Amino acid sequence: xxxxxxxxxxxxxxxxxxxxxxxxxxxxxxxxxxxxxxxxxxxxxxxxxxxxxxxxxxxxxxxxxxxxxxxxxxxxxxxxxxxxxxxxxxxxxxxxxxxxxxxxxxxxxxxxxxxxxxxxxxxxxxxxxxxxxxxxxxxxxxxxxxxxxxxxxxxxxxxxxxxxxxxxxxxxxxxxxxxxxxxxxxxxxxxxxxxxxxxxxxxxxxxxxxxxxxxxxxxxxxxxxxxxxxxxxxxxxxxxxxxxxxxxxxxxxxxxxxxxxxxxxxx
Amino acid sequence: xxxxxxxxxxxxxxxxxxxxxxxxxxxxxxxxxxxxxxxxxxxxxxxxxxxxxxxxxxxxxxxxxxxxxxxxxxxxxxxxxxxxxxxxxxxxxxxxxxxxxxxxxxxxxxxxxxxxxxxxxxxxxxxxxxxxxxxxxxxxxxxxxxxxxxxxxxxxxxxxxxxxxxxxxxxxxxxxxxxxxxxxxxxxxxxxxxxxxxxxxxxxxxxxxxxxxxxxxxxxxxxxxxxxxxxxxxxxxxxxxxxxxxxxxxxxxxxxxxxxxxxxxxxxxx
Numbered sequence: 263x264x265x266x267x268x269x270x271x272x273x274x275x276x277x278x279x280x281x282x283x284x285x286x287x288x289x290x291x292x293x294x295x296x297x298x299x300x301x302x303x304x305x306x307x308x309x310x311x312x313x314x315x316x317x318x319x320x321x322x323x324x325x326x327x328x329x330x331x332x333x334x335x336x337x338x339x340x341x342x343x344x345x346x347x348x349x350x351x352x353x354x355x356x357x358x359x360x361x362x363x364x365x366x367x368x369x370x371x372x373x374x375x376x377x378x379x380x381x382x383x384x385x386x387x388x389x390x391x392x393x394x395x396x397x398x399x400x401x402x403x404x405x406x407x408x409x410x411x412x413x414x415x416x417x418x419x420x421x422x423x424x425x426x427x428x429x430x431x432x433x434x435x436x437x438x439x440x441x442x443x444x445x446x447x448x449x450x451x452x453x454x455x456x457x458x459x460x461x462x463x464x465x466x467x468x469x470x471x472x473x474x475x476x477x478x479x480x481x482x483x484x485x486x487x488x489x490x491x492x493x494x495x496x497x498x499x500x501x502x503x504x505x506x507x508x509x510x511x512x513x514x515x516x517x518x519x520x521x522x523x524x525x526x527x528x529x
Numbered sequence: 530x531x532x533x534x535x536x537x538x539x540x541x542x543x544x545x546x547x548x549x550x551x552x553x554x555x556x557x558x559x560x561x562x563x564x565x566x567x568x569x570x571x572x573x574x575x576x577x578x579x580x581x582x583x584x585x586x587x588x589x590x591x592x593x594x595x596x597x598x599x600x601x602x603x604x605x606x607x608x609x610x611x612x613x614x615x616x617x618x619x620x621x622x623x624x625x626x627x628x629x630x631x632x633x634x635x636x637x638x639x640x641x642x643x644x645x646x647x648x649x650x651x652x653x654x655x656x657x658x659x660x661x662x663x664x665x666x667x668x669x670x671x672x673x674x675x676x677x678x679x680x681x682x683x684x685x686x687x688x689x690x691x692x693x694x695x696x697x698x699x700x701x702x703x704x705x706x707x708x709x710x711x712x713x714x715x716x717x718x719x720x721x722x723x724x725x726x727x728x729x730x731x732x733x734x735x736x737x738x739x740x741x742x743x744x745x746x747x748x749x750x751x752x753x754x755x756x757x758x759x760x761x762x763x764x765x766x767x768x769x770x771x772x773x774x775x776x777x778x779x780x781x782x783x784x785x786x787x788x789x790x791x792x793x794x795x796x797x798x799x
Contacts, residue, residue, distance in 0.1 A: 287713035291720055298724060298732070305731040306591060313589045339716075445567035449574055456578050467585055 289384070292338060296331040299461070300400065303327055316466035321403035322491075326463040328401060329490055332389035333419070334460055334483035336381035337426050341447045346370045347434030348443050356524060367517055371427055378423050386419075410490055414499050418486040421502045425481045428509035429454075435513070438520035453477070459484035465493075481505045543643040554652035565653070572607060572657035576664055579603040579726055594728040597672040598754055604668065605687050605750035606725045607661030612691035613722075614654035616646045619695050623705030623715070631794065642699075642787060669757065682769060683753040689776040690748030694721065696776075696783035697745070703783075706790035718744075725749035741775065748772055 307320045316323055347370065350356040359366050390407075398404055433450060437443050455461060457479040464471045464484055474480040481502045488494040559565055583599035594602075622645065625631045635641050662684070669675040701714045725746050730737060741747040752772060759765050 287717060291713075291717045295720060295724070298729070298736075301732055301736070302727055302729065305733075306586075306588060309591045309731065310589055315586060440563050442564060445564045445571065448571050449567060452571065452574050452578055456582070461582070462586070470585070 288338070289388075292335050293388070296328075296335070299331060300324065300328055303462075316463060317468070318463065318465060321401050323463060323466075324401040325397070325403040325405060326459075326465070326487060326491060326493075328392070328397070329389070329487040330459045330463070330483050332385050332392075333422070333487045333490075334458060335385040335388075336378050336423075337482060340426055340430050341444075341451070342377075343370070343374055343427055343430035344434035344437075344443055344447055346373065347431060348437035351437040351524070352441055360521075367431060367513060370431065374427050375423065378426070382419060382423065405491070409492060411492065411495060414489045414495055415486060418489045418499055418502060421499070421506045422482050422486050424506040425478055425502065425509060428506065428513050429478050429482070431513050432509065432516060435516045435520050438523050454479045454482070458482055459487065475501065478505050478509060543647055546644075547647060550647045550650055551652045553648075554650045558651065558653040568653075569656060572611070572660055576603060576607055576660060579606075580664075588728075591728075592731055593755065593758055594731065597668055598758060599728060600668040600672075601665055601754040601757055602728060602750045603726065604661045604664030605683070605753040606722075607664065608658050608684070609661075609687050609691050609694075609725065609749040610722055611654040611656075611658035611661060612688060613694055614651045614657070616695055617649070617651050617654075619646055619698050619702065621649075622699070622702040623709075623711045626702075626705040626794070627709055635791075641791075665757075673757070679757060679765070682765070683756045686748060686756055686769065686772045687750070687753040689772045690725075690745065690750070690752070692776050693745040693748055693779045694718070696779040699783045700786045703786040703790035706793045721746040721749075725751070728754075730755065741771075745775055745779065748775065 303324060307315065307323070318326065347366070350359050350366075356366075359369075362369070392400075393405060393407075429450075430447075433443055433446055436446055440446075457464070457474045457477045459474075459480065460483070464474045464480060474484075485494070485498050485502045488498055580600060580603060583596050583603065586599075587596050588594055588599065622631070625645075631645075637644055665680070665683075666675065669680065698715065698718050701711055701718055704714065705711050721744060724740075728751060729740055729747060730751050732740070737747065741752070752768060756765060756768055759768070
């Protein structure tokens with residue numbers, strides 16, 4: 263799997279070189295949306311004249327939104343993860359993939375680790391730059407690099423890649439049963455949008471925050487952001503680990519079950 | 530030659546074919562039942578989540594944007610997205626250019642662009658459009674007053690918004706004649722849909738100008754919702770006229786880009 267990772271990483275670098283315009287437009291679009299979201303909430307707080315939107319004060323609220331947006335940036339377009347399973351199933355090429363010596367999910371994981379890893383590095387570099395130069399002026403919140411619990415944050419961002427991968431691979435498994443999974447991906451996209459902290463901090467409402475713990479979307483971008491901000495620590499990391507493990511087991515078991523269906527229908 | 534045909538081609542012939550296109554679209558949409566029902570569920574879920582979201586945020590009438598006004602916004606955003614879905618083929622023209630399939634449409638007697646869009650229309654988008662409109666009507670009945678004329682004019686602005694966004698999409702697709710792949714730019718335009726669910730008129734003036742002219746997402750939901758809250762007829766007229774002017778400008782620009790694109794296509798002997 264490690265040798266596969268190296269191969270896929272080289273492929274990723276080649277793709278960036280080939281589609282330079284796409285690569286830059288992707289980041290420009292993401293940053294523009296991030297800026298608009300930040301501006302929108304800033305206007306809401308400023309113009310509401312004293313109205314409190316959450317248990318957090320305005321600086322914490324704004325910084326939480328900013329960090330979560332950066333943490334979620336690498337996972338834009340994650341439906342490609344599900345397509346890695348869906349397309350071979352629909353085109354009938356899954357049989358060829360199964361002949362290879364590496365497990366299909368492990369192979370997809372190697373590919374996604376490189377793809378999302380590369381994007382995560384860019385997102386983190388952007389986030390550190392913003393934090394160093396503009397963070398205080400943007401959010402009125404002072405966040406020092408020395409106060410970040412790196413020993414929790416780094417495992418947390420690695421686990422977030424795994425959680426995202428397993429969520430979308432799990433959806434991709436449905437293609438063995440229903441073929442096209444685009445409609446499912448859209449519905450999940452909305453759920454993810456609401457329970458990932460993308461549009462607003464989940465701590466805005468205590469009931470919402472509690473129930474979001476039982477869904478995997480929180481552990482994609484919101485958990486690393488919470489740990490980065492120092493609001494959560496080992497507890498959140500453990501929850502993230504348990505979610506990643508459970509989703510991993512479901513995916514591998516689900517794949518074995520789906521293969522039986524694939525075999526039964528002569529695939 | 531293609532351009533001459535484009536000038537001579539008939540809009541009327543495309544309109545005569547409309548009932549056939551609608552029939553075909555309904556058959557195609559209901560072919561895959563799971564996709565059809567989950568597609569409808571998607572719209573219902575979207576509306577439910579955004580209503581829940583605005584209920585949670587509960588904005589205290591910030592520059593006219595109260596919780597109820599945001600409900601109207603949600604309704605119009607859904608209506609507009611459904612209207613855009615009705616002519617979703619606009620977003621696939623670059624692929625047809627790349628594959629060289631465009632020639633099939635260009636040699637037909639009906640207007641090429643209209644024919645291209647209509648033969649792949651998503652007629653079932655009428656259902657989510659009705660859902661969106663229902664949200665607007667119910668909100669008006671419960672929290673405001675329902676004036677049919679004002680509502681109709683607000684819907685017209687919403688339709689203007691859909692036309693502008695599709696015209697913008699056509700312009701982006703026309704770049705496909707020159708550059709081939711325009712996927713990233715298309716995703717850039719599509720992301721405007723997400724933005725339309727927020728009261729962006731709250732942003733500073735320069736953003737308001739940009740988002741109502743160059744990237745006209747404000748016409749999708751913000752202006753229609755604001756229009757319903759206006760009391761002064763002169764302000765209503767001003768907003769409607771502004772939306773009309775922007776729409777005409779976008780249509781003319783899109784037609785100019787499309788014809789220029791066809792010239793490039795012809796120059797490449799395709």
